[in-house]
Amino acid sequence: MSDRPHPPRVADIGVPSEVLSPVDLQALVPLPPPYDGIDARTIWKELSAERRTEVDASLDGVSALSLARPADGDGERRQLEALAAGLVRLLGRDDNWAFLQPLLLSLEHCTHCQTCADACPLFVGSGGNEVYRPTYRSDVVRRLLARYGPGGNPIRAALAGRVELNWTTLARLAELAYRCTLCRRCMQSCPIGVDNGLIARELRKLLSQELGIAPTDLHAKGSEQQLAVGSSTGMSPAALRDVVEFIDEETSERVGFKVSTPWDREGADVLLLHNAGEFLSWPENPGAFAVIMQQAGISWTLSSELVGYDAVNYGLWYDDAQFARVATRQAEIARRLKVRKVVIGECGHAHKALAVVADRILGPDAVPRESFAPFLAAIVGSGALRLDPARNDFPVTLHDPCNLARGLGIVEAPRRVLRAVAPRFREMTPHGVDNYCCGGGSGFAIMSPNNFAAWRTLVAGRMKFRQVLEAFADEPGPDVPKYLCAPCSNCKGQFRELLRAYGAWERSRLTYGGLVELVVNAMTDVRPGYLEWEPH
Amino acid sequence: MNLVALWCYLTLAAFAAGCVLKALRYAAAPMHLRWELYPLPAGSGGFGGSYFEEVDWWLRPQRRSRLAELRVIAAEVFTLETVRAHNRPLWLPSLAFHWGLYLLFALGAALLGAGVLRAAGAPVTAVLDGGVLLSAWGAAGLGLATLGALGLLARRTLEPRLRRASAPADFVHLVLLLAVFAASWGSWLGADRHYAGAAAFAAALASFSRAPGMSAWTAAQVVLLGLFLAYLPWSHMAHFFTKYFTWHSVRWDDLPADRRHAASVRRTLMLPAGWSAPHVRRGGGRTWGDVVGGGEGEKR
Numbered sequence: 098m099s100d101r102p103h104p105p106r107v108a109d110i111g112v113p114s115e116v117l118s119p120v121d122l123q124a125l126v127p128l129p130p131p132y133d134g135i136d137a138r139t140i141w142k143e144l145s146a147e148r149r150t151e152v153d154a155s156l157d158g159v160s161a162l163s164l165a166r167p168a169d170g171d172g173e174r175r176q177l178e179a180l181a182a183g184l185v186r187l188l189g190r191d192d193n194w195a196f197l198q199p200l201l202l203s204l205e206h207c208t209h210c211q212t213c214a215d216a217c218p219l220f221v222g223s224g225g226n227e228v229y230r231p232t233y234r235s236d237v238v239r240r241l242l243a244r245y246g247p248g249g250n251p252i253r254a255a256l257a258g259r260v261e262l263n264w265t266t267l268a269r270l271a272e273l274a275y276r277c278t279l280c281r282r283c284m285q286s287c288p289i290g291v292d293n294g295l296i297a298r299e300l301r302k303l304l305s306q307e308l309g310i311a312p313t314d315l316h317a318k319g320s321e322q323q324l325a326v327g328s329s330t331g332m333s334p335a336a337l338r339d340v341v342e343f344i345d346e347e348t349s350e351r352v353g354f355k356v357s358t359p360w361d362r363e364g365a366d367v368l369l370l371h372n373a374g375e376f377l378s379w380p381e382n383p384g385a386f387a388v389i390m391q392q393a394g395i396s397w398t399l400s401s402e403l404v405g406y407d408a409v410n411y412g413l414w415y416d417d418a419q420f421a422r423v424a425t426r427q428a429e430i431a432r433r434l435k436v437r438k439v440v441i442g443e444c445g446h447a448h449k450a451l452a453v454v455a456d457r458i459l460g461p462d463a464v465p466r467e468s469f470a471p472f473l474a475a476i477v478g479s480g481a482l483r484l485d486p487a488r489n490d491f492p493v494t495l496h497d498p499c500n501l502a503r504g505l506g507i508v509e510a511p512r513r514v515l516r517a518v519a520p521r522f523r524e525m526t527p528h529g530v531d532n533y534c535c536g537g538g539s540g541f542a543i544m545s546p547n548n549f550a551a552w553r554t555l556v557a558g559r560m561k562f563r564q565v566l567e568a569f570a571d572e573p574g575p576d577v578p579k580y581l582c583a584p585c586s587n588c589k590g591q592f593r594e595l596l597r598a599y600g601a602w603e604r605s606r607l608t609y610g611g612l613v614e615l616v617v618n619a620m621t622d623v624r625p626g627y628l629e630w631e632p633h
Numbered sequence: 634m635n636l637v638a639l640w641c642y643l644t645l646a647a648f649a650a651g652c653v654l655k656a657l658r659y660a661a662a663p664m665h666l667r668w669e670l671y672p673l674p675a676g677s678g679g680f681g682g683s684y685f686e687e688v689d690w691w692l693r694p695q696r697r698s699r700l701a702e703l704r705v706i707a708a709e710v711f712t713l714e715t716v717r718a719h720n721r722p723l724w725l726p727s728l729a730f731h732w733g734l735y736l737l738f739a740l741g742a743a744l745l746g747a748g749v750l751r752a753a754g755a756p757v758t759a760v761l762d763g764g765v766l767l768s769a770w771g772a773a774g775l776g777l778a779t780l781g782a783l784g785l786l787a788r789r790t791l792e793p794r795l796r797r798a799s800a801p802a803d804f805v806h807l808v809l810l811l812a813v814f815a816a817s818w819g820s821w822l823g824a825d826r827h828y829a830g831a832a833a834f835a836a837a838l839a840s841f842s843r844a845p846g847m848s849a850w851t852a853a854q855v856v857l858l859g860l861f862l863a864y865l866p867w868s869h870m871a872h873f874f875t876k877y878f879t880w881h882s883v884r885w886d887d888l889p890a891d892r893r894h895a896a897s898v899r900r901t902l903m904l905p906a907g908w909s910a911p912h913v914r915r916g917g918g919r920t921w922g923d924v925v926g927g928g929e930g931e932k933r
Contacts, residue, residue, distance in 0.1 A: 106797055179909065191904040194663035194921075199883040202659065206872045206879065209799050210727070212720035225794075232798055239800075256802040284670055286719040288709060289872045290879030295668065306908035321912065418906075418913045421925040438689070452685065453667045458925075460895040465691045475688040506671030506683020506887075530672050 104227040107236045110269050111261030117228060117269060119158045120552065124224025126559050129566050129573075131604055140598050142551040152547060153268040157228060160547040161275040161312055164268050173264045176308060180267055181245045183307035187299060188247050195417050200299050203292045204239055207232060213283035213293060218533045219276065222559030229556075231283040231293040234273045237266070238296055271310055274300040278538030278557060279414060280499040285530070298539075301415040311415050314544045319411040320419040324426075327403035328373040329411065329543075334401045340376045341383070341399070348384035352617070353624035356387050361434065362398035367472075368436040368464070369397055370427065370451070372444035372586035373407035374543075379589060381627070382443060385613035388623065389473070393481040398434065405430035408447035409586075413454060414539045424455035431464040439466045443611045445498030445585035446538075448505055470501065470510035470584070473613065477517050483621045486520045491578050493519040493615065494568040496561070496592070497532040498585035506530070511584060511612055518619040519582075525568045533560045535583070537591025553591070554598045562595050566605070573605060578630050581609040602632035637852050638837065638844040644859030651866030652874060659878045664897040669887045675701035683887070691889065702885060706876070723788060730781025736774030737817075740767070744832050748839030763829025771821060771828055779814045782807055806868060813861055816854035824848035 105118050122137040144154050154160040167173045186192035193200065213231045214220055220229045227233060236258065243249055243257035260266065277297040284292040304310040323329040332340065341358050348356045359365070369390070375382045390397045400406050404426040412420025428451075431439045441448050452466040476482060495515060501507045508529040515522045525532070535542075536558025544553070569579050581596075583589050592609040601607040608630060618627040673682035675698040684690040708714040713731060717724045747761040760766055786807045789795050825831055830847055834855075837844040847855075865871065872879075888894075902922035906913065918924050 104793075104797060182909070186907055189907070190663055192907050194901045194904060195666045196668070198659055198662035198665045198878070199668050201662065202875060202879045202883060206869045206875055208869050208872070209795075209803050210716065210720060210723055211795055211798055212716055212723070214794075214798075216719060227797065230798060236798075236800065256800070256805060258800045258802075281670055284884070286715055288713060288715040289876060290884050292668075292670075292883075306910050306913050309910040309912070316912075416912075418908070418924045421921075425925055453669070456667055457664065457890045457894040458666065458898055459890065460898065461890045461892060462895075463890075465689075467688065467690065468685055471686055471688045471690075503671050505685040506673065507685050508671075508683075510686050 107233060107240065108259045108261075110228075110237050110273075111263050111266035113155075113265045115155065116158045117156055118226055120226065120556060121224055122555070124226075125555060126222050126224060126563060128559075128563050128599075129570065132562075132566065132599055135599060137555055140551060140555050142548040144548050148547065153272070154547070155265065156269040156272040157226065157276070157552075159549060159552045160272065161544060161549045162271055162310060163313070163546050164271055164310065166264060166268070176267060177262055177264065179308045180241075180303075181262065183303040184242055184246045186307060187303050188242070193299075196295065196299060199292060199295055202290070203235070203295055204242065206289050207235065207239075207291045208289065209236075210288070213287050213291075216282045216286040218280070218282065218536070218560035219278070219557055222536075223556045226556075228273060229276055231277070234270070234277065234300070235291075235293045235296045237270055237273070238300055241266075270300070271304050273297075274304060275312065275539075275541075275544075278499070278534045278536065278541055280534035280538050281503055282499075282531075282534070285503065298414065302417060305416040306418065312540065312544050313546065315411045315415055315540045316419070319409075319540075319543070320416065320423060323404060323407055323409065323411075324419075324422060327405075328407035329409050330373045330377055330407070332373055332376070332407075334403065334406070337373070337376065337406055338401060340380075344376065344380045344384050345387065347380065348387060351381075351384070351624065351627060352388055352620075354622070356384070356391055358383075358387050359398045360401050362396075364435045365398040366396040366437045367398070368405075368431050368434055368439045369399055369442060370408040370439055370447065371399075371406070371442040372409050372447060374409070374586045374590070375442065375444075378593075379586070379611065381614055381629075382611045385611070385617040385627070386442060386469075388617050388620070389476060389482065389613060392620065392622065393476045393479075395476075397440075398436065400430050400434060402430050408441055408444050408451070410447060410450035410455075411540060413446055413450040420450065420454070421458055424451060424458060427451060428455070428459045428463045436464060439464055440469055440472050441466060442469050443584040443586060443613065445500035445504070446587060448507075449500040453505060468501065468505060468507055468510070469613070470507050470514070473616065474510045474513040477514050477616065482616070484518055484616070484619045485621045486518050486619055488619045488621075488625060489519045489580075489615055490521065491580060492521045492523065492569055492572055493580045493582055494523055494525055494565065495528070496525070496535060496565070496581060496583040496585075496588055497529055498583070498588050499532065499534050499538055501585065502530050502532055511582075514612060514616060515582065518615050519580075523568055525564050533564055535561045535585075535588040535591040536595070537587050540587075542587040542590035542594075550594065554594050558591055558595045561591075562599065565607070569605065569607070575604060575606040578606045578608070580615070580628070581607060582612055582615060583609050584612040597632075606630075608632070635844055637847065637855050638834075640856060640859050641838055644863040647863035648865060651863065652871070655866050655871055656874065656878075659875065659882070663901055664894060665883070667886060667888075668883055670884045673885050673887060674698065674705045695889075702881060706880065709876075722792075723785070726781045726784025726788065728781070729777045730785055733774050733776065733778025733781055736770065737778060740770050740774060740828075741835075744828070744835035745839060747832065748836035751836055752840035761832060763827040763832045765827065767828040767832070768821075768826050771817075775814055775817055775821065779811070779818070782811050782814065786811070802868065806870060809857070809861055809864075813854065813857045816850055816857050819850035820848060820854050824850050 152160045152163045217231045240257045240260040244254040279294045281294040319329045410423045747757045833845045906921045906924045
């Protein structure tokens with residue numbers, strides 16, 4: 098990475114300018130042929146001059162939050178006072194008991210050695226844009242805390258470094274909270290254990306819980322909608338049952354026998370919890386789950402209660418209140434259904450939310466939560482399904498969703514399945530707990546205001562896309578169909594955009610999908626061709 | 634007791650108190666939600682060291698190994714493994730710096746320990762009274778620490794990316810340490826090469842007896858070192874002991890919820906939630922329990 102002409106310093110965040118550190122399309126990490134010839138400008142979307150007057154994009158020319166400058170000085174002052182109050186709450190034992198200890202540890206011990214910098218796919222993928230450096234955002238927060246946080250004073254502020262608390266700082270810092278996918282690869286490389294991902298997450302929390310600033314797709318259309326109508330997709334229980342009935346019919350037709358999804362069966366062994374986006378965007382995934390459950394003789398059910406049919410919990414990424422509300426409702430539904438366990442479908446963040454982060458809120462008596470991965474590996478390993486791996490005679494690689502691999506340590510289980518059903522499976526480099534984020538993590542995959550989707554495709558997903566192409570470097574052309582296995586709804590959403598933007602179907606015959614689809618495609622009692630090779 | 638000795642007592646007490654207070658601050662923090670990061674050392678599962686790799690994981694015995702944790706931490710402390718793996722240009726200066734500090738702190742602890750033992754009437758080897766061995770020990774520690782600190786300062790000053798990402802405190806720490814090392818070299822070269830004076834001073838400190846006279850270099854060394862020690866727990870350099878919390882209590886804390894956690898959560902749900910955004914306050918609740926229970930979400 099070459100140095101840019103005038104890279105911004107941390108203190109520059111509060112210095113008004115048109116754009117502090119624009120995305121440099123020439124500096125992006127190069128892609129292998131034939132993708133090296135793609136002009137990034139054909140994917141990039143510049144904000145119009147008019148839009149720039151409406152929303153703040155002065156960090157990097159991108160707007161994830163559509164943040165508008167308050168109409169007058171009073172409005173600005175109120176927001177700045179709220180930010181200062183939020184900084185105090187962030188370090189309060191009452192207000193932030195949930196993450197106080199890890200947050201303090203990460204705020205107080207960074208030595209700025211920059212060991213984390215090259216671990217960050219955004220920083221590296223962007224060609225070293227200074228504001229994407231994992232410590233940049235954290236240092237703005239540290240400097241503000243040293244001056245305005247509890248115990249803040251001029252000596253601490255001088256040692257931490259200067260930063261001005263003005264509306265420019267607030268707007269850029271708010272955007273900066275959404276230039277990190279919370280993949281936590283930086284923490285993995287930190288010799289001290291500092292977690293810049295957590296600091297970004299806590300900053301998002303401050304903005305949401307104190308200033309009411311959050312991406313519309315995560316909050317208003319996301320967790321609020323989920324709590325109000327049952328799902329972040331907007332699907333009501335009645336609509337869901339219609340959709341699943343349709344999926345059952347389609348699946349039955351595809352596999353050649355009757356498949357039916359059980360609803361609200363009290364005392365079932367398994368409550369299956371899907372990301373509801375699957376029902377609408379990738380119906381072959383819940384369809385494949387239904388086939389496997391049925392053919393393996395599993396006692397299972399879906400729930401049609403509000404929140405009980407959507408595994409997502411966007412609060413994980415930005416808001417403790419929303420997080421706890423969703424998680425406790427999901428757990429309560431499982432308890433009422435008297436199921437033995439909840440199996441979380443192919444949705445990475447739902448795993449992290451319900452199995453890990455909510456664990457101590459739900460307590461030891463809650464219904465246990467299990468990942469689909471070991472569940473599926475056990476079914477495949479038991480011989481309950483008759484499988485012919487030759488049906489999957491095409492190159493397959495696996496994207497390890499961050500929340501599954503780094504978040505739950507699930508690395509081997511999906512590979513046990515792939516070894517049984519995909520004879521031409523190959524690894525990406527790096528993989529497992531060292532994987533790169535798809536670029537859609539922490540909600541990015543569902544956020545597309547202004548030009549954010551173009552940024553996500555070009556910058557956030559750059560390293561992953563390169564890695565996927567390299568995994569198939571021995572068979573790069575369109576003559577060989579290739580399958581990118583991504584067992585996570587948000588990751589699939591990101592791959593859909595990436596493959597589309599770069600024309601990967603036309604150039605490489607590259608498609609993507611989940612893990613269960615590969616299993617069903619290999620089942621001998623299923624009509625051949627469950628996977629449909631077509632551009633998504 | 635002279636002023637230098639008094640300074641020593643005060644700064645050593647400040648160092649100890651600082652470490653204890655800071656450790657207590659973290660240890661007494663409310664129970665946090667799980668935020669572990671894989672892989673964990675050992676664990677019960679496969680590649681990622683996770684019990685989540687297993688079906689019905691809650692029915693299986695959980696295997697944890699303090700020994701495996703210690704192995705990882707030892708590699709971090711003695712070889713700076715993650716710096717070696719992810720930041721090779723900084724590894725050698727950082728390794729020299731840390732090993733130099735280990736040797737110097739070990740030397741200081743040995744001299745003080747000898748003083749304490751002697752004051753208690755226990756026999757102490759004459760090697761710790763000063764001599765060639767101590768001289769070599771001190772020179773090795775000082776040499777490595779000085780070279781390392783100079784290397785780190787050079788990189789931080791000359792490497793534009795590192796310079797931009799540095800805080801003023803990062804330079805202050807290195808300069809303060811280099812000042813300590815400079816005074817220590819002055820003492821080693823000009824006054825107390827065999828650490829006989831240092832040993833006598835440590836013995837006097839340990840027995841609360843009158844400290845012997847010392848050179849200006851040695852006095853400067855003691856004063857600067859005391860200043861550094863008193864400041865150390867309140868700087869990011871406190872990672873030498875807070876690493877226990879960052880790694881053991883956060884990164885590797887995969888304990889499933891138990892009765893103790895449940896009791897803690899019950900208490901925290903009674904805590905006031907002061908956040909101001911309307912969706913948090915929905916329903917008028919004042920405690921975290923109210924916040925979690927209140928909120929049907931707004932229909933769009």
